[in-house]
Amino acid sequence: MPHRYAIRVLEAANCIILGKDRELRLALACLIARGHLLIEDLPGVGKTTLAHVIARLIGLHFQRIQFTSDLLPADIVGVSIFDREASSFRFHPGPIFSQLILADEINRATPKTQSALLEAMEERQVTADSETHPLPEPFFVIATQNPSHQIGTFPLPESQLDRFLLRIRLGYPDRSAERALLMGEDRRELLERQPAVIQPDALLAMQQAAHAITVSERLVDYVQALLATTRHSPELAAGLSPRAGLGLIAAARAWALIEGRDHVLPEDIQTVFPHVAAHRLHTAGDGRSVTPEALGQLVRDVPVV
Amino acid sequence: MRDTRAPTPAQFGWLLAAVTATLAPHAIELPYWLAILCASLIAIRSALLWRRGKPPHQLVIVLVAVAAGIGVRFEFSHFFGKDPGVALLAVLLCLKLLESRTTRDLRAAVLLAYFLQLGLFFYNQTPGIAALALAGALLTTTTLLSLEDAAARPVAQLRTSAVLLSQGLPFMLVLFVLFPRVQGPLWGLPSDAYSGMTGLSDTMTPGSISQLGLSDAIAFRAEFDGTPPPPSQRYWRGPVLTRYDGRSWRPGFSTIAREPRYEPSGRAYEYRLTLEPHNQPWLLALDFPAADIPKTRYAGDFRLLAEQPVRMRTRFDLRSYPATAVGKVEDAIVLAEAQRLPANVNPRSRALAREIATEGAGPSEILALTLERLRGLDLTYTLSPPLLGTHSVDEFLFDTRQGFCEHFASAFVFLMRAAGVPARVVTGYQGGEINPVDGSLVVRQSDAHAWAEVWLVGRGWVRVDPTALAAPSRIESGLSAALPDWDVLPLLRRPGMDWLRDLRHRWDAVSNTWNQWVLGYNPDRQRDLLERMGFPQPDWRTLAMLLGVSAAGLMLLLLAWAFAQRRQHDPLDAAWTSFSRKLARHGAARHPWEGPLDYGKRLAMTFPEHAEPLRTISEDYARLRYRIGPADPHSVRLLARHIRRLKLK
Incomplete structure (x- = not known):
């Protein structure tokens, strides 16, 4: 029952991220709709945790890429390096070859690097040195972005924003949720102990069911x-x-x-x-x-x- | 051309039904052989359709057509006028059915059928005929619809056709009210326009009125302002008969003037008389009409006359003074005529009259003595008196002793004249029945009556009703009460037929309204109406403009309505709209942007005591509306019923 999988994920996620049920649902919906998620908010409100939680609960292979102004496209997609023994170039896949990518502070990178990620998101494959490498399935990008008026950012152009299915804001937790957060265990430790509640093929089943x-x-x-x-x-x-x-x-x-x-x-x-x-x-x-x-x-x- | 396609059996079936419905009411007016021919042609075509047979050869059809044409020529002796025309069209329509092979032929037959529905009104214009013509039009329109869309369900097609016709209704009303009116029967040719009118004639022979007594047909209707006069004063004056040839009575000398010869006095009764056409000038006013009635003239014998014979159902606003004394001063010629008797008839009655004359001292005494003698003769009142010979008064008074009102009146006047008192017979109607449904007084042919008038010095003409001697109840309660049980009576006059009479009353009220408002809408009333609407002296240009403006306005209204209705065709939408309307009355209308579930949740919070049904209804609607495919009709009906039964405090 695809609906049950979703409920199971949400129940578990709500225990770790407090008071953000609606945002969690939207994030999950984005994943089920095979879209990519953009989270726009101030640092420290739990963007990274949210990505972690989703990866963990569904058992997805997770990579975090911290975007900086000196990040190059190759740092994301990978590089071809000459292999002496084989006398040929060998492709070393970059961090993008994961099922769930957290592209943190995407608007800190240069437009060129941004577009490398966004192209990969759209085409679900990477082309390096005229060779095409398909990305894993499922493939889901959660990009976070600081509010664009912060210094040292390259705001994503409109055409690139269109690649994200949903954009959510997390915002500050409400009073009781924040209190529980402050008094409770460390989220990271909690996350470490949390086993996956569904398997990646359950996510595929949900995606197919949603399509129907x-x-x-x-x-x-x-x-x-x-x-x-x-x-x-x-x-x-x-x-x-x-x-x-x-x-x-x-x-x-x-x-x-x-x-x-x-x-x-x-x-x-x-x-x-x-x-x-x-x-x-x-x-x-x-x-x-x-x-x-x-x-x-x-x-x-x-x-x- | 798609019109050359062969019609489907369903399309043909519709056409056959339409043609049958159109021609069936015509059957009574058509010559019987033609009616049979048409019926058999329709039957043959239906059989062919049923058994999928081939239609007969073209030559056969032509031969039948020619033969029918010759038959019509023989029947009517010419081809012109409405009767032969309608007859020919009817048979041609049936033949068209036989030779129809394409949908185009069917269309032609449809047009003919429409025309023949119109033709029904050539003969009469009763509400019944209007209903039959409408039924025919409904079926014919359905045929047209089925020609456009053969696949639609029959019930749906009928419904569409009914909707189309009802959309035409306002246009029909506008045309009816505003289209310039033509005086006189539009379709009538002079020769056949006034045939078949019944009523009193200006001669009276024994048996002529008792013949009318068998007829239930309506002579006229009177609607009184206030209470009608009592039955004993309801004498509606028709021809006054003075000349007597020993058998029949005829009108005598009479003047015609613009003014009446009397001073109206006493209590006045105002009423509106709707006279059925009888092709005679007299108006059958209640005795004695007032002096200032427009468009009428006054006869010396106190009849009220129209300017022309009454050939159409006509309304008159009248006022009468039953208590007026009339004829105190009378012409010598009139009095002389009122005393003249043919020689050598009725010797026994003459002897009786002489006896009375010697006994009585003056005309008043003679009158009283005559009435007494007549009462002593023990006469019987009956609708079917025995036939009388040459000395009709003698035979009636002394032998058969059974008679109808004309016998009584005739014998009485004879006796009075023989005794030297001027007297005459007055025919007309007496009584009438109040229709309990609309309060109008209905006077039928069976209320026809004959009574007498006697001229007394100083008093003028005095009404004497000798029938009252034998059957006083004839005057007070009408014909049926006065007749012996064994007598033949028109069905509706018989006691014990109350339910039938009630039905008849209702139907009379309907057709009276119809007559007043539909058939009675003549140029005068059209002018009156338009003047009241603020168009004095409307000419044809004003009428055309009014017609155009109203038609355009109606068109716009219909368009707006159609636009508003477009979405409501869906029963699910209709149910949901009615749900929202119902809650709007409780101050919780759905916001236009609000989805069903959100609405349901909001309602459940607003009306916590009804949370359950409110939520169920909105959830059911959401499921029915947004699931794939058309919603299951049963579930939609169920939802609609839930919504109807929903009661909020």
């Missing part, structure tokens, strides 16, 4: 109305792309699976919509990213039929 979830005509009507509203809104610089529409439906399917339904409801769309749309939309005047309030208003402009 019903999207009715009426729901597509609603999604199209929503997309059209973003495109006609005078407050936005540009509307959502068809790719964003596909992402919206994929994410909503995954969300419906986690909710235990075999069909997508407008509520699912409404839940994932801010996370799918926020990093792809910019306001018309100053080009800043849209606020959650603006997105909420946008959803209210579209009647559910």
Whole structure:
């Protein structure tokens, strides 16, 4: 039962990351929808822990890449080194050849390095020296980004942001969750002891099940109305792309699976919509990213039929 | 061309049903052989359709057509006018069925069928005929629909057709109200326009009124403002008969003037009279009409006359004064005519009259004595009196002693004249029945009556009803009460048929309304209506403009409605909308952007005592709506029922 797997992962994850059930669900939905996740927040709110937890609970091979301004593309994808004995170049795979990558502070690296990662994310393969190396399956990238106004960052261009299915913010924990965090055990130790609750092939099963979830005509009507509203809104610089529409439906399917339904409801769309749309939309005047309030208003402009 | 495709059996079936429904009401008007021919042609075509046989050879069809044409020529002796025209069209439509091979042929037959539905109104325009024509139009429209979409379900097609017709209804009303009216029967040719009208004639022979007594047909209706006069005062005056030739009575000398010859006095009754056409000028007003009734004239014998014979159902607003004294001063000619008797008839009655004349001192005494003698003769009132010979009054008074009102009136007037008192016969209607459904007074042909008037010095013409001697209840309670049990009576006059009479009353009320509002809508009333709407003296341009504007307005309304209805066709949407409406009345309308589950959750919080059903309904809706494929109709009905039964405190 794919839905049960999701519940099992969430129950375990909630014991380690406190008070972040919704964000955990969204992260899992992103994984189930075969998308990549962007977490944008201040340092220290648990971005890394979240990536760790997911990798651990599903039993995925995990790699963390700390992005810095001097990081080179080869540091990510790997290099071909001449092997004397074999008299040929041998490819040494980089850290990207893992099932779950945490690309920490992605906006600290140069655009060139960023694009190397993003290309690999999109194509799920790496080409080095005219040789193609497929990436492992499942392949999931969680990129974290500091708020872009911090010094020494290269903000990701819009076209690159589009590669991420969802963007979430973790934010500060609420009072009781923070108290439990402060008084409880060290999260890292807790994580060390935590065994995997499902296997990677269970994740594949969930991904397949999500793909089979019903999207009715009426729901597509609603999604199209929503997309059209973003495109006609005078407050936005540009509307959502068809790719964003596909992402919206994929994410909503995954969300419906986690909710235990075999069909997508407008509520699912409404839940994932801010996370799918926020990093792809910019306001018309100053080009800043849209606020959650603006997105909420946008959803209210579209009647559910 | 797709029109050359062969029609499917279903399409043909619809057409056959439409043609049958169209022609069936025509059957009574068609010559019987033609009706049989049409029926058998339809039957043959149906049999061919059933057994998938081949239609007959073209030559056979042509031969039948020619033969039918010749038959029609013989039957009507010409081809022009509505009767031969309709007859020919009917038989051609049936033949068209036989030769139809393509959907295009079916379309032609459909057009013919529409025309023949219109043709039903050439003969009569009762609500029943209107309903039959509508049924025919419904089936014919369904045929057209099936030609467009052969795959649709029959019930759905019927429903669509009904919806289409009802959408046409407002346009029909606008056209009815605003289309310029033409005076007179539009389709009637003079020769056949006024045939078949029944009513009083201006001659009376023994048996002429008892013949009418068998007819249930309505003579006129009267709607009184306030209480109608009592039955004993309901004398509706028709022809006044003075000349007597020993057998029949005819009208005598009478003047016609713009003013009545009397001063109306006493209590007045205002009423509206709706007269069925009888092709005679007299209006059958209640005695005695007021002096200022427009478009009428006054006869010297106190009849109220129309300017032309009444050939259409017509309404008159009248006022009558039953207590008026009339004819105190009377023409010598009239009085002389009122005393004249043919020689050598009824010797026994003459002897009786002489006896009375010597006994009585003056006209009043003679009148009283005559009535007394008549009462002493023990006469019987009956609808079917024995036939009388030459001396009809003698035979009636002394031999058969059975008679209808005309016998009584005739004998009484004879006796009075023989005794030297001026007297005359008045025919008309007496009584009438109040329809309990709409309160109008219905007077039927069976209420036809004959009574007498006697001229007394100083008092003028005095009404005497000799029938009351033998059958007082005829005057008070109508015909049925007065007749002996064994007599033949029209069905509706028989006591013990109350339920039937009640039904009849209801139907009368319906057809009266129909007559007043549909058939009675003539140029005058159209003008009145338009004037009241603020268009004084409308000419055809105003009418055309009004028509155009109203039609365009209706069109826009219909479009708007269709737009609003588009989504509501889905029963699931309708159920969900009604759910939201129901809760809106409790202040919890669904926000337009709100999904079903969110709405359900919010409702459960707003109405904690109903949380369970509210959540179930919204969850059921969400599942039915957003699962794949069309929702299962049974579940949708179930959900709709849950929503209907949901009761909030």
